[in-house]
Amino acid sequence: xxxxxxxxxxxxxxxxxxxxxxxxxxxxxxxxxxxxxxxxxxxxxxxxxxxxxxxxxxxxxxxxxxxxxxxxxxxxxxxxxxxxxxxxxxxxxxxxxxxxxxxxxxxxxxxxxxxxxxxxxxxxxxxxxxxxxxxxxxxxxxxxxxxxxxxxxxxxxxxxxxxxxxxxxxxxxxxxxxxxxxxxxxxxxxxxxxxxxxxxx
Numbered sequence: 001x002x003x004x005x006x007x008x009x010x011x012x013x014x015x016x017x018x019x020x021x022x023x024x025x026x027x028x029x030x031x032x033x034x035x036x037x038x039x040x041x042x043x044x045x046x047x048x049x050x051x052x053x054x055x056x057x058x059x060x061x062x063x064x065x066x067x068x069x070x071x072x073x074x075x076x077x078x079x080x081x082x083x084x085x086x087x088x089x090x091x092x093x094x095x096x097x098x099x100x101x102x103x104x105x106x107x108x109x110x111x112x113x114x115x116x117x118x119x120x121x122x123x124x125x126x127x128x129x130x131x132x133x134x135x136x137x138x139x140x141x142x143x144x145x146x147x148x149x150x151x152x153x154x155x156x157x158x159x160x161x162x163x164x165x166x167x168x169x170x171x172x173x174x175x176x177x178x179x180x181x182x183x184x185x186x187x188x189x190x191x192x193x194x195x196x197x198x199x200x201x
Contacts, residue, residue: 084099124148
């Protein structure tokens, strides 16, 4: 139940921001703050960039027809852990993911290979990402070619072009990552795995 609804049921009065803060403090409830944004991809490169075929058409359709993918960063006391995730727009499930301390191309290829293993029917699907160097490089484009996938990439500096992935990353951060401090990368991996496979999917 939302905090505001719960507090309204408590005494039936209208609630100001200060009253909510006072009641939250009394109940030992704290809001979750979003930490500083970290850029996870390098978009300044010389690789070819395909046009944006998806064009923000995120409406669910048939499964295995359109996938979106992106990278996000997770802070741990050992250093950064990076998560690459692949979403099927037809089902909104995360069908492939990979976690690693570095953002090399093998890391995102692992996420794509997991998606292909989970969904062999993805051959020929539309593949949308930002135009970071990991997704634009020769090795990744060869993988897309082997799967006969049609590449589509977001425009420069336009996060809304891949907003479907943010519909997963945002709740992951708010509901899971930002509620705890990870001592190790392994601790973060376990927590994120449980969120993806045990809750989100």
